Amino acid sequence: MKLGTFMMPLHPPEKSRTEGFEEDIELAVLADELGFAEAWVGQHHTLGWEPIPANDIFIASVFPRTKQMRLGTGVSIVPQHHPANIAVRLAYLDHLSRGRLNCGFGQGGVPTDWELFNLPDPKTQGLMTVEGIDMILKLWQAQAPFDFKGEYWHIKIQNPIPELGIGELLRPYQQPHPPIAMSVIKPQSLAACMAGQRGYIPISTNLVPVSTLAEHWKTYRAGAQEGGRTPDRKEWRVARSIIVGRTQQEAWELARRGAFVGAFKYLITILRSLGSLNLLKHDPELPDDAITPEYMLENQCVIGDVQGCIDKLSQVYEQTGGFGTLLMISHDWDDREAWRGSMRLLAEQVVPALPTL
DSSP: OEEEEEEOOOOOTTSOHHHHHHHHHHHHHHHHHTTOOEEEEOOOSSOSSSOOSOHHHHHHHHGGGOSSOEEEEEEEEGGGSOHHHHHHHHHHHHHHTTSOEEEEEEOOOOHHHHHHTTOOOHHHHHHHHHHHHHHHHHHTTOOSSEEEEOSSOEEEEOOOBGGGTBTOOOOOSSSSOOOEEEEEOSTTOHHHHHHHHHTOEEEEOSSSOHHHHHHHHHHHHHHHHHTTOOOOGGGOEEEEEEEEOSSHHHHHHHHHSTHHHHHHHHHHHHHHHTTOGGGGOSSTTSOGGGOOHHHHHHHTEEEESHHHHHHHHHHHHHHHTOOSEEEEEOOOOSSHHHHHHHHHHIIIIIGGGSOOO
């Protein structure tokens, strides 16, 4: 099994922004040294807990500090950017890394971000996302003159001067384009269906129970069948919040104090505001007030010593039917040495003992 990380990132709002950003870079460098295959970096504009507003800039900073790990946008939020801007910035990153870039696309789920950009309702944003992705793919292959007219964007260059390179768009280093991924949250996710139809990488969130992860794959597989594709479980990424300690007690003490448990209080609040607490429930009959940070630690996280984490992750693997890459959610390093130790144990002792496809 391959190992990667998904960096929302998660830092308490009261923490120094500069310190948090430096920590994020250090985490990425350590992941590369430990042999992590990839890192996906989130993007939000109005969240103190998830403070990276420009994941492409962060990725550009990390590329020269790492040697082998692939880096990806997790995700580029399409309705919040012009597709032409996304297309050329990601193409540039792909060249700077000589093809170590992955591209995740999505619509975002933060009401204050929607308000900031004066965006329409979520359903319309979903349609904007699909159109925007199609525009980006066209731009990565376009040669002016061209005229792409959609419902939400009209992108054209009609008067190029080819002999002088005027009107020429930068194409990605990887051809026809870098690997594309979509994040998956809901059981019958439209993103999962679209990813299956088009052969994109599915990335399943860390917030849902294992039973929902299994539904993600069913939805993705159905989309692949509709698109005439054969889905490959090796492409599936599954994210989990993980703490590996030298002992069970050490791991749970780290989990129940400070930023780790605080992050789940924040995430529950966000999902409650969206009316989406059902996504977190392993039993739909559970009352909303049963969804607490402790519930998340017990049900959605992997916490324990080396053997305990091997056992729990093996159960996740078996119950989902198998996946190719485990994505460790990055959490705030409120205990720097404990978190570095957890990553090392995960990479060197836990993941090598897990089943593989």
